[in-house]
Amino acid sequence: MSLQSKTALVTGSTSGIGLAIAKALAGAGANVVLNGFGKPDAIEAARAGIESEFGVKAHYSGADMTKPEEIAAMVAEAERAFGAVDILVNNAGIQFVSAIEEFPLEKWDQIIAINLSSAFHTMRAAIPGMKTKGWGRIINTASAHSLVASPYKSAYVAAKHGIAGLTKTAALELAAHKITVNCISPGYVWTPLVEAQIPDTMKARGLTKEQVIDEVLLKAQPTKEFVTVEQVGALAAFLCTDAASQITGANLPVDGGWTAQ
Numbered sequence: 679m680s681l682q683s684k685t686a687l688v689t690g691s692t693s694g695i696g697l698a699i700a701k702a703l704a705g706a707g708a709n710v711v712l713n714g715f716g717k718p719d720a721i722e723a724a725r726a727g728i729e730s731e732f733g734v735k736a737h738y739s740g741a742d743m744t745k746p747e748e749i750a751a752m753v754a755e756a757e758r759a760f761g762a763v764d765i766l767v768n769n770a771g772i773q774f775v776s777a778i779e780e781f782p783l784e785k786w787d788q789i790i791a792i793n794l795s796s797a798f799h800t801m802r803a804a805i806p807g808m809k810t811k812g813w814g815r816i817i818n819t820a821s822a823h824s825l826v827a828s829p830y831k832s833a834y835v836a837a838k839h840g841i842a843g844l845t846k847t848a849a850l851e852l853a854a855h856k857i858t859v860n861c862i863s864p865g866y867v868w869t870p871l872v873e874a875q876i877p878d879t880m881k882a883r884g885l886t887k888e889q890v891i892d893e894v895l896l897k898a899q900p901t902k903e904f905v906t907v908e909q910v911g912a913l914a915a916f917l918c919t920d921a922a923s924q925i926t927g928a929n930l931p932v933d934g935g936w937t938a939q
């Protein structure tokens with residue numbers, strides 16, 4: 679199905695999985711609103727690249743997902759620019775690895791704000807417009823950590839289990855409005871987020887980089903391969919099709935068999 683008349687807002691899409699989801703949706707014809715941090719030149723290159731590669735319009739919002747008022751303004755601006763936010767992808771996320779008793783308070787608050795609360799704020803702002811149009815797709819990037827836990831990731835695991843619950847609640851509230859709400863739960867995807875946590879995991883567990891990759895990261899994935907960002911993007915695009923209109927409230931693992939264990 680073509681998403682040609684649709685607009686997608688993807689949080690945390692200046693990098694990694696979010697950027698791949700934005701490209702997959704643009705590839706299906708949707709205009710996109712990018713969001714996230716990074717070097718201005720790199721963000722502008724990504725934005726302009728999407729416009730030229732896919733022939734769609736791409737905007738950028740620098741809204742900080744820890745700030746509810748910036749989130750509301752981002753959704754309002756997207757609706758003003760494109761007439762609607764038809765597809766909302768809550769993807770922004772950060773990680774911090776530490777034992778609970780040493781976990782910095784500000785890191786706990788930041789992870790809960792970005793990885794969980796921001797999805798509540800975007801949905802709160804975007805749902806009225808979706809209801810008016812009688813169509814919508816909300817996709818939350820959760821994680822295998824929305825289904826199972828790992829040590830030293832208390833805030834992340836709590837936030838991801840939270841987003842799985844928020845997804846189910848929103849799906850029930852919106853089921854009769856032709857708005858589906860699902861989460862995609864990747865296992866380990868090779869992105870800056872995964873690369874960046876390797877030094878802390880080395881420290882927390884006293885391991886080398888190779889040991890972290892083999893014994894911690896890919897240990898969990900029976901396929902022994904990282905998931906690709908394109909694979910996650912393709913599933914997000916599928917969830918926006920008519921074929922997926924009866925998939926709602928689901929938590930879809932893309933994890934090489936991790937959570938089957």
Ligand code: NAD
Pocket residue numbers: 689690691692693694695696713714715716741742743744769770771772792793819820821822863864865866867868869870871872
């Ligand atoms: P990434 O670091 O490549 O991208 C994270 C994005 O979030 C970036 O665009 C960044 O600028 C943005 N961001 C961070 N803080 C923000 C803030 N305060 N406001 C706005 N944007 C902010 O990471 P990724 O691996 O692509 O992760 C994307 C999502 O996928 C996250 O929710 C993550 O938890 C989830 N995830 C990742 C993996 C993995 O293995 N990489 C696995 C499962 C789930």
